[in-house]
Amino acid sequence: MADQTPKPLLAALEARDGRRSAWTGNESDTLVPQHRQGGMGGRRGKHRLSNVVWLESDINGAIESDPAMQAEAVARGIKIGGHEDPELVEVRHAVHGLVLLRDDGQVVPVYPAAAGWS
Numbered sequence: 001m002a003d004q005t006p007k008p009l010l011a012a013l014e015a016r017d018g019r020r021s022a023w024t025g026n027e028s029d030t031l032v033p034q035h036r037q038g039g040m041g042g043r044r045g046k047h048r049l050s051n052v053v054w055l056e057s058d059i060n061g062a063i064e065s066d067p068a069m070q071a072e073a074v075a076r077g078i079k080i081g082g083h084e085d086p087e088l089v090e091v092r093h094a095v096h097g098l099v100l101l102r103d104d105g106q107v108v109p110v111y112p113a114a115a116g117w118s
Helices: 007-017 057-065 067-076
Strands: 031-035 052-056 091-093 097-101 107-109
Touching (some): 007 052, 052 057, 067 091
Antiparallel strands (some): 091 097, 097 107
8 A cells, every 4th residue: 555645744735835736836636745755665754844745646647657757857856866855955846936845834945046257
């Protein structure tokens, strides 16, 4: 049986993002929690608020099965490596913009680096 996302974590995710997709910004009845730092089994720290975003179920499936979509998910910070800390990896979030997500529910804006002097 799959490891279910705890209800308190889902409530915190809804409080942070509403019921809106991190990929599209759309509200949908097909949203599922996507663990940014995925992998099979019971990864320690999997159920951290910084590690979870809402995605439409079809997009969630596509980023798991389509290499181009998976690459885009990595570029957006929607999917991250197993040794990365989700609190320290920027995510390009359709609701919040370019941010860092915190386990305490904070959404910290990340401002692009200033352009170099010519």
